[in-house]
Amino acid sequence: MSATAAPLPPETQAFRDGMSRLGAAVNLVTTDGPAGRHGLTVSAVCSVTDTPPTLLVCINANAFAHDAFLENGVLCVNVLNADHQELSRSFAKWTGEDRFAGGVWTRDGTGAPVLSGASASFDCRIVDHQRKGTHTVLFCEVQATALCDGPGGGLIWFNRGFHTLGTSA
Numbered sequence: 001m002s003a004t005a006a007p008l009p010p011e012t013q014a015f016r017d018g019m020s021r022l023g024a025a026v027n028l029v030t031t032d033g034p035a036g037r038h039g040l041t042v043s044a045v046c047s048v049t050d051t052p053p054t055l056l057v058c059i060n061a062n063a064f065a066h067d068a069f070l071e072n073g074v075l076c077v078n079v080l081n082a083d084h085q086e087l088s089r090s091f092a093k094w095t096g097e098d099r100f101a102g103g104v105w106t107r108d109g110t111g112a113p114v115l116s117g118a119s120a121s122f123d124c125r126i127v128d129h130q131r132k133g134t135h136t137v138l139f140c141e142v143q144a145t146a147l148c149d150g151p152g153g154g155l156i157w158f159n160r161g162f163h164t165l166g167t168s169a
Contacts, residue, residue, distance in 0.1 A: 023158040026080045026088050028103075029057055030113040031065070033072030037113060038065035039099060041092040043157045044135075045077055053142035055122055058135045064095050066136065073126050074110035075140060078118040082152040082164035087115075108144045119154060121146045 008016070024043035031038050044058035055077060059066055069075055080088055087102045104116040108123040115121060124140035131137075154165040 023156045023163070026084070026155045026157050026162070028078040028080060028084075028088065028091050028115060028118075029059070029069075029075055030078065030105075030115075031069050031072045031075045032107075032111050032113055033068075033074060035068035035071035037097065037100065038068045039091050039113065040065055041088050042077075048139065053122075053145070054127075055124060055140045055142060057138045057140055059138065060134055061131065061136050062134070069126065069138065070129065070136070072112075074112045075124050075126060075138070076108070076110070076112035076114050077122040077124065077140070078113075078115040079120040079122075080115075080155040081117070081119045081148075082155050084115075084118075084155055085162050088155065088162070108146070110143055114146065117148055118146075119148060 025045065027042050027045050029040050029042045029045070040059065040063055042057060042059065046056050048054040048056050057075065057077060059069060090099045090102050100113065105113045106116055108114050110123050110125060112123060114123060122142045123144040124142050126138050127141045128139040129136050156163050156165060
C-alpha cells in the first residue's frame with residue numbers, strides 16, 4: 001500500500017496555483033568547495049541592488065545540496081537559454097556528478113561552476129542568509145558577470161511548464 005500525501009490546505013494550494021502564474025527565468029545555481037560540487041534548478045532568483053551588485057536566491061531547506069551551498073559560501077547563478085531545457089530537467093531530478101556531464105563548465109573567481117553558453121552567469125559569494133519557512137534566502141554578492149550573445153531566446157517557467165522567449169532583432 002502506497003502512502004499518499006495529505007491534501008494541502010486550500011489557502012496553500014491557492015498560493016501555489018497563483019505563484020505558478022508568475023513567470024520566472026530558469027537558472028542552474030551551482031557551487032563547489034569543501035562540501036563538494038553541487039547544483040540545483042532554481043527559479044527563485046532576483047536582483048536586490050546594483051551597489052554592491054547583489055542577488056537573492058531561495059533554496060528549499062530540504063534540498064539535498066542546501067547545506068553544501070552554505071558550507072561552500074559561493075555559488076554561480078547560470079541563467080538558462082531556450083536550448084537548456086534538458087539540462088534544467090537533469091539538475092531538477094538527479095543528484096551527483098552525472099548532471100554536470102550535460103554541459104561545458106568553467107570556473108571564475110569563486111570557483112563555483114560556470115555554464116558555458118548560459119545567457120548570463122553571476123559568480124557570487126554568499127554574504128548573508130535567513131531561514132523563512134521551508135526555504136533559506138541567500139544574499140549573494142556578485143563578484144563577476146558573464147554574458148553570452150549566442151542564438152536562442154530565454155527559458156522561463158510559467159504555469160508549471162517551460163516556455164521560451166524569442167530574441168529581439
